[in-house]
Amino acid sequence: MLKQGISLAEAAKRLGVSQSDLYVAVQKEQISxxxxxxxTVVSLGALKDYQIRRSFISDHKP
Structure with missing residues (x-):
């Protein structure tokens, strides 16, 4: 079975972040x-997981 994924540029666009911010997240292993x-591509599942974690963190900042 082939994995499906999207480009890093498309992932950055969907997340609403710059490509350089996404590359930093990838480098820090925050997104698979x-x-x-x-x-190099991002699976849609990894993109959703990252979005959930990011929104959880922003919702719980003091």
Missing amino acids: TFRTDTR
């Missing part, structure tokens, strides 16, 4: 990625 033959 995987490699296809030629590119």
Whole structure:
């Protein structure tokens, strides 16, 4: 079974963040990625997980 995913540029757009902010999150392993033959992509599940964690954290900041 092939994994489905979206490009890092598309993931940044969907999250409403800059590509550089997304790259930092990927580098800090806050969002999971995987490699296809030629590119690094984000699964839709990983994108949703990150969105949930990000909203939870922002909702609970003092």
